[in-house]
Amino acid sequence: MNPDRLRVRRAVPGDEPVLRRLRIEALTEAPEAFSSTLAREKARTEADWRRWLSPGITLLLEEAGVARGLVAGALDRDDAHIAHLMAMWIDPALRGSGTADLLVQAHFDWARSAGARVVRLGVIDTNARARRLYERHGFRVTGPGPFSADGRREIHMERPLDEATGLSGEELP
Ligand SMILES: CC(C)(COP(=O)(O)OP(=O)(O)OC[C@H]1O[C@@H](n2cnc3c(N)ncnc32)[C@H](O)[C@@H]1OP(=O)(O)O)[C@@H](O)C(=O)NCCC(=O)NCCS
Structure with missing residues (x-):
């Protein structure tokens, strides 16, 4: 991997097939990490994928112009000060x-620019690697979430958005 060839950009209209490919790869490679299923992702229409672009956001990690990762964000429907981090x-x-x-x-830069004060996420409690990543970024467990259909427990994690980071959301390419 060459770090100079990596960049994060916001997914825009026209990226729907890229989102579909990434989500199918994610649900094939790590089905236990997500509350969705491969069948559900495969069944999504182009209009469904467009809803991943706005009013929330999907961020694509590209290596040499090829998307190799993603994270999605959306403001909470009931409290716009809460931004959800999803689909990492x-x-x-x-x-x-x-x-x-x-x-x-x-994601933090987008959330801050969208006016959020807190970032919230759900993670399967046995997903030690993801939990460790989130803890390193200041998330703390706030309580248990729901059980998935196959009986796995999700936990909720949260982090205040009070510390500044490098780029502002507006600077995203
Ligand atoms: C979660 C994910 C995005 C993290 O990216 P990553 O590049 O693997 O993250 P890192 O390498 O920074 O690892 C995160 C931490 O886990 C640790 N770690 C690595 N492998 C581990 C393992 N098998 N078990 C527990 N911790 C592990 C790392 O050492 C690091 O901790 P540190 O900061 O103390 O060194 C990536 O692993 C992934 O895509 N996983 C599958 C999908 C998924 O789980 N998504 C999250 C849904 S909530």
């Missing part, structure tokens, strides 16, 4: 190299 996934070949940090920071 990185191609296994890029893991352990700091690329996850690029996506997390870009």
Whole structure:
């Protein structure tokens, strides 16, 4: 991996097939990490994918122009001061190299620019690697979430958005 060839950008109209490919890869590679299923992702229409672009956001991690990871964000329907972090996934070949940090920071920058004060997420409690990533970025467990259909427990994690990061959301390419 060459860090100079990595960038994070916001998914825009026209990226629907890219989102579909990434989500199918994610649900194939790590089905236990997500509350969705491969069948559900495959059945999504182009209009469904468009809803991943706005009013929330999907951020793509690209290596040399090829999307290899993603994270999605949306403001809470009831409280716009809460931003949800969802669908985090990185191609296994890029893991352990700091690329996850690029996506997390870009999500924080978007959330801050959207007026959020807190970032919230759900993670399967046995997903130690993801939990460790989130803890490193200041998330703390706030309580248990629902059980998935196959009996796995989700936990909720939260982090205040009080500390500044590098880029502002507006600077995202
Ligand atoms: C979650 C994910 C995005 C994290 O990206 P990553 O590049 O693997 O993250 P990192 O390499 O920074 O690893 C995060 C932490 O887990 C640790 N870790 C690595 N492998 C681990 C393992 N098998 N068990 C527990 N912790 C592990 C790392 O050492 C690091 O901790 P540190 O900061 O103390 O060194 C990526 O692993 C992924 O896409 N996983 C599959 C999908 C998924 O689980 N998504 C999250 C849904 S909530």
